[in-house]
Structure formats: structure tokens, C-alpha cells
Amino acid sequence: MGEELRRYKKRKETLQRLQAFDDSNNSAVFIHYSCESFYDRPDGSTPRITSIAVRNLTSAQTDSFSIHKTAELRAIPISEISNHYDSLEKEMLSEFFDYLCKHIGLTWVHWNMRDINYGFQAIEHRFKVLGGNPSVSLPEERKFDLARALVSIYGRKYTGHPRLESIVKMNHITDKDFLNGEQEAAAFNNGEYVKLHLSTLRKVDIFANLFERTLQKSLKTNATWLESHGLHPKILIEFITEHWIWVLITAAITILSFYFTIKDHWPKPTPPASTPSVKPAP
Template sequence: MGKYLDLYKQRRNASEAIDALFKNAHHCLVIHYSCESFYDRVDGRTPRITSIAARQLDSGQTRSFSIHKIAEIQKVDLADIERHYDRLEREMLDEFFAFAATHTHCTWLHWNMRDINYGFQALEHRHRVLGGTPFETKDEKKLDLSRLLISIYGVRYAGHPRLESLMKLNRITHQDFLSGKAEAAAWEGREFVKLHQSTLRKVDVMANLAGRAHSRTLATQAPWQDRLHFHPSVIVELVKEHWLYGLLGFVLAGAGVLRLVGVI
């Protein structure tokens, strides 16, 4: 029986976490980044970063960091970016981590940015590889929207890849949005502007989905029992945990007995 109560609490906590973001939306940044493909790598080198976007949840104002913008400022032709990549990437990451260091009060809402493969650790590692000293955001300031949605709606709430499935279910257009496969192709073609536009689009999509989850209007494929995470045994567990539920159960049980004996 404890399993169902745990799922019920998990759903409640995840919903409350999203609600808390919107109560303090001015201090929430939605983050995403694009990088070189991290599949089929044989040399062990970590993927290069191409662009990062950080969108303020309430206003939609977005700060972006990209190698092609750094290249433009430094008068480096797009065709020559690859020859100067280390320097351009380092300066882009310098800018991003300087921004992060001035936003320690903010919570960062992300999608699967959890480890050295793809995540905050990957950004920090690339900065160190290039000779920088990254600012490390505390884990308690990071919220993974993909995991929150699983907690709320269950693992069957959308097919894989879930972000794209949710866009389709909620009729969100794919303009400028690149799938993982398309991003890899864009990297191979050195289409850095296209990668940057996709990164900007993805933070908008994530903010949109978070808003729908907050307003309880997000369309999913979750069966109702997964969506509720509720089971009759939860009532029994709640009664055990809280005296108020116990009192309510006693009153309802008493009413049932009185009906049986014909008093009411």
C-alpha cells in the first residue's frame, strides 16, 4: 500500500514545485543548449558547445550565448569558425558563466541536463578543458522539467522523444525546432545559426509546457490512473498518517452503521 501513497505524494510534490516556480517566475530561468553530437565518439573528447539560451520564465526575455555571435564581434567569418573554435567556445562560456554567477538567486528549469554527457556538468567541464574556471550552480537550484512531468503524469504520459511528442499533443509548432538527429546533421554541416535558433525555440517550448502543467491544461497520453497516481489504498494510508483524515473516516463509518440500523 505504501507504493501508491508514495506515488501520490510524488505527484503532489512535483505539482507544488512547478507552482512554486510560477509564484516566483521572475527568479526562474529556463535553460537549454546545443552541442556537437555526443554519440559515436571514439576519441573520448567531450562535445563542443555551440550555443546556450536562458529565458526568464515570466517575461520571456532571453539571454543567448553562441559561438557565431562571438565570431561576428571578432570579425571571424562563419566559414572560418572551426579554425578558431577553441577560442570562440571559451569566450562564449566565459560570458555564460559570468551571467550564471550574477543569477545565484534564480532557479534553472531544464530538460534532462543532469550529467557529464549532457548537462551543467558538461558545460562546466568544457569550460575547464578550455582553461576557464566555471561558476558551479548548486543542485538545489536546478529543476528537471522532464522528471517533474513523469512524477505528475506517469511514465506513459508521452511517447519518445517526449519533448517532441508533447509539442504535437499540445499543438505547438515546430518552427526552428531541431530534433536530436537534425541537430547532429546541422553540426556536421556547420549550420551554427540554425543550431542557435533551435536552442532559442526549445526554451520557449519548455516554458510553454511548464505553464500548461501549472494551469493543469497540459495535454498528455497518460491514462487517468497514472495522471492521478491515486488508488483506494491511499485513503487508508492517509487515515493512518493524519488525525483529520482519521476523524473523517470515523464519521463516514459511523454514518454507514446508522444507515444499516435504520437510524438515518
Template sequence: MNFIQSKRLKQRNEGLKDLEKSLENKEKTLIIHYSCESFVNLFGRSPRITSISIRNLQTGQTISFSIHIQAQINRMDFNNLSDEDYDKLEYYMLNEFYEFAKERLKFKWIHWNMRDTNFGFEAISIRFRILGGSPLEIDIENRYDLPRILSKIYTYDYEDHGESGKLLSLCARNEISFRDALSGKKEAEAFANRNYLDLHKSTLNKVSIIESIIEKTENGSLKVKVKPKEIYGLTISGLREIVANNWILNLAWGIFIFFVGYFVQKYLN
């Protein structure tokens, strides 16, 4: 049992344990990120997927599945795709992704906010079903949402969202290169303009960025917006909680208050 306890420290320890668990076998740890159509003005339709990039944390080897590459394999002009062409290429792309994932379902999959049907593993699964495919299920317990882990370790306010989102803001703070990475807004514009190559490069860059953030978090060198007193819960309310949760500190505080009161009363008398 830890000598010093508080909700903040408990949450931080949970985050550190989640990180350690995700990295316990780096040879079987993958970083995944993908780009897709904007969520806006789809009128309930699921967003089309443009590219998926996956990097092995041990070897650094990266594999990509993208409309840009698939169009070239099928000898099609990716700058002039009809909706029917896109559906066909997207199906081939997602089928290759699931073929890759089939032998790695038990691996650890680290991602950035891929946690719902708008943007996430479920969103990829839904798209493949719509296109006529049969997706595989990557175990939920093997999915690790890095922003959630960072929120536990450093508090939710570890970085400002800003215009470009927390990922790119964190890059700027830590001097991590993000030359080819696009913000969500820029990615939506790139899709609308059929700049699939830019989206492909952005996705590749982002798995590299996520790897750098993981490394800095693991070695304790990640720079965040919040101060150490907030990270460790050493605010006034946090210190009160720490004292209240430890009988030794509580007793020491009681004795301290008793003697302060005693000497103040003696002085006044």
C-alpha cells in the same frame, strides 16, 4: 494530513510542490537550454557546445550565447572554422555565459534533462575548464529538471519518447509550435554540417517550448499520454493502497465486506 494517501499521490504532490517552488518568484526564474556536438564517436572527448539560450519567465526576455553570434562579433566566418578557431570562440561564448550567470546563481534555473556530465550544467563547466576558463557553480538546489517534475505529476509515461524525444512529442500533443526545433539526431547532423545558425534557432525555440509547457502545467491544461486513473493512482492496486492507508476507508471496506458476506450467506440459506 491528507485523507487519501498512496505512493502515487505522494509523488504527484511532490511534483506539484517542486513546480510551485520553482515558480514562486518568476522574476528570478530562468529557463535554460543549450545545443552541442553529438555524444557519439567522441572517443571520450567532451562534446563542443554550440549555443546556450536563457529566458526570464517573468519578462520573456531571452539572451543567447552562440558560436554563430560570437563568430560575427570576432569577424570570423562561422561556416569555415578551424578547431583552433572553434576553441577560441567557444571560450569567449562560455565566458560571457558565466558572466551573465554570476549575478544570477541564486535564481531558479528550469531545464530539460540537463543533469549529468554528458549533457548538463556539469558538461558546460567541464568544457569551460578544458578551454582554460574558471566556471562558476549554479547551486544544485536551484536547478529544476522539468521532465522529472512532469514524471512526478503525471507518471514517467506522461509522453512517448518517439523518434524526436519527449519534448517535441509533447509539443505535437499540445499543438505547441516547434518549427525551428530540431530533434537530437537532427542537431547532431546540423553540427556535423556546421549549420550553427540552425542549432542557434533550435535552442531559442526550445526555451520557448519549455515555457509553454510550464504554463500549461501550471494552469492544469497540459495534455499527456496517460489517463487520469493512472495520474491519480486510481488503478485496482492503487485503490487497494489508498484503502489500506486510511483507517476510515479500511473500516468502511471491512463493514461492507461483512454485510455482503452476511446477506450472501442468508440468501444461500
């Protein structure tokens, strides 16, 4: 299948799934988590997780799990979190997986949480490293990558890079407490766990905002009308190339239909005039 035709079909599938969210109540939650930098890790270890936020699509209520909240319940000062990090992180992730188990039937909308470096797999792996046993694993069909969905709908050039920060500014969405990846890594190194937590909360709010604007078709992007509708002149060429038999059949049916429509209106040929017979003389 050609690239443009594949993109057109993918866009259609994405829009159908978005519409399914809109047609049902309490069907989705938005998730984001902050962690230690996952770059420049020569030992290959997974980064520590500091906080997780989950926002409900329908109620707009947000549940959160964080290192500093867990430390507070155990009367551990923020300045001493690093000395108890493993146990605090394990307890936090245990609470998260209990929550996931209770909401496994929802669709979890995320932004690029796709692999072992940063994603659901990374959260599961981190919990196992700490000696935990994930009570449930989120099925693939329950995951929805909003970052990929926007590319599918509006095209790769719908906004500049980094895309999340760019689309937020383009749509004038509040970004108070928002930290980019580099800033989050710095905050972790400085032990600013509350700052990381606030950024995580802000991002799930932003995801919900982008999601709702996409549903309402009010999201501002750099995409042209053709791009935002998944249309491209190459689509027709690719369709003809890949479905030439059907094109021939359609052309034949059109020609035959045209023939039978006009054949009765064709002028009928005039018969030749009859020549009177001449009898021979007696």
C-alpha cells in the same frame, strides 16, 4: 515505501514546487544548449558546445550565447569558425558563466540536463577543458528538470517517445526551427551554427509553453484521470501494508466510538418477577 505511494508523494512535492514558481515573480529561467553529438565518442571527450539560450519566466526575454555571434564580434567568417573553435567556445562559455553568476539565485528549468554527458556538469567540464575557470557552480536545489516533473505529475505514459517532440505535437505548439538530437548533430557536422542556435532558442520557448500549461492544468496528455492525479488502487494496499499499526489503532478507535455511541440505546434486561413469600402454617 511502495512504488505507487512513493510516486504519489513525489507528485505532491513536484506540484508544491511548481506552485512556488507561480506564487513568486521572476523566480525561474529556462535553459537549453546545443552541442556536438555526445554519442559515438570513442576517445571519451566531451562534445563541443555551439549555443546556449536562457529564457526568463516572467519577462519572456531570452539571452543567448553562441559560437557564431562570438565569431561575428571578432570578425571571423562562419566558414572559418572550425579553425578558431576552442577560443570562440571558451569566450562564449566565459560570457555564460558571468551571466550565471548574476542569476544564481533563480531556479533553472531544463530538459534532461542531468549529467556529464549532457547537463550543467558538462558545460562546467567543457569550460575547464578549454582552460576556463567557472566562476560559480549552480546548486542542485536551483535546478528543476521539467522532463522528470511531467513524468512525476502525469505518469510515465503521459506521451509517446521521444517525449519532447510527442508532447509538442499533441498540444499543437509551434516547432519552427526545432531540431531533434540527430538533426542537431548533422547540423554541427555541416557547420550550420545559426541553424543550431535557432533550434536552441525554439526549445526554451517550448519549455516555457509546457511549463505554463502545466501550471494552468491545461496540458494535453495521454494520462488517465487517475494517472494524472497520481492515484492507483495499489496506494491503499501499500499504505495499509506499511502503516498497519496505525490502521489497527484507527480500527480500534472506530469500534470503541461505535460501542459508546450505541450502548446507551441497547435494551435493558427485564428483571425476573418476584415470587411472594409464603409463611409456614402455625
